[in-house]
Amino acid sequence: MRKFLMIALNTVALMSFAALAFAADGKMDAGALGLTCLAAAIGMAIAAAGCGLGQGMGLKAACEGTARNPEAGGKIMVTLILGLAFIESLAIYALVVNLILLVANPFVG
Amino acid sequence: MLKSLARKTDEWLWHKGFRASEIRLLLRCQILVSGASLLAGVACAPLWDWGLWFGVGAALSTFNFYALAKFVQGIVFLPYTRAMAAGLMFRFYGRLLLTGLVLFGLIVWLNVSVSALLAGLSTCVLSIAAWGIARGAGQKVKEA
Numbered sequence: 158m159r160k161f162l163m164i165a166l167n168t169v170a171l172m173s174f175a176a177l178a179f180a181a182d183g184k185m186d187a188g189a190l191g192l193t194c195l196a197a198a199i200g201m202a203i204a205a206a207g208c209g210l211g212q213g214m215g216l217k218a219a220c221e222g223t224a225r226n227p228e229a230g231g232k233i234m235v236t237l238i239l240g241l242a243f244i245e246s247l248a249i250y251a252l253v254v255n256l257i258l259l260v261a262n263p264f265v266g
Numbered sequence: 267m268l269k270s271l272a273r274k275t276d277e278w279l280w281h282k283g284f285r286a287s288e289i290r291l292l293l294r295c296q297i298l299v300s301g302a303s304l305l306a307g308v309a310c311a312p313l314w315d316w317g318l319w320f321g322v323g324a325a326l327s328t329f330n331f332y333a334l335a336k337f338v339q340g341i342v343f344l345p346y347t348r349a350m351a352a353g354l355m356f357r358f359y360g361r362l363l364l365t366g367l368v369l370f371g372l373i374v375w376l377n378v379s380v381s382a383l384l385a386g387l388s389t390c391v392l393s394i395a396a397w398g399i400a401r402g403a404g405q406k407v408k409e410a
Binding site: 235238 | 286288289292327330331334335338339341342343344345346350351354355358359361362365366369370373374380383384387388390391394398
């Protein structure tokens with residue numbers, strides 16, 4: 158699993174750098190554009206999946222904590238909401254970065 | 267005036283079902299910040315539109331935080347089920363899709379300043395961080 162993750166992340170990194178290298182002269186050819194789109198799609202998929210899983214795990218832990226100690230439910234809920242807001246903001250940042258890569262890429266003249 | 271506005275916002279949030287005072291405080295701050303920046307942005311838009319897009323980003327961030335808090339406080343006291351986690355995930359993806367559509371429209375069609383949007387979107391994280399720091403400092407003072 159770890160090996161697969163490393164290979165996938167390295168592939169994404171290589172694709173991103175390749176797109177930047179192709180786009181360095183101010184114009185992006187079709188291949189580089191395709192790689193950029195692929196990198197953006199994979200990046201968004203990883204960000205959304207990771208954030209979704211993180212939120213689900215956080216919710217599970219909060220529900221278990223509340224079930225074991227109902228008196229701490231209020232504090233757990235506040236911490237959970239704040240944690241989920243932080244996680245969600247990460248996904249939104251990833252979304253903005255991907256939109257920038259796709260439609261407002263600063264490396265494309 | 268600010269106090270009265272804050273009190274009214276607090277009451278409105280209470281009626282909407284936000285019972286945790288910390289969440290109400292944070293949401294109140296977010297609503298006031300995004301409302302003020304939107305008003306200031308609209309007023310200054312002919313000269314400098316950065317403020318307007320900052321306000322739009324802050325409003326988007328506030329909407330996300332509001333929807334998240336409203337859903338979570340309704341389910342956290344219930345026993346955990348898979349449907350609950352699935353509901354949270356689908357709501358998260360729905361909100362992300364909605365936010366994505368709005369951001370796409372703003373960045374692609376309206377060519378707004380991305381830095382302004384990002385700064386506006388960061389207000390939620392910043393207010394939570396500021397609240398945490400203030401709370402930590404308050405606890406240290408109490409302990410001393």
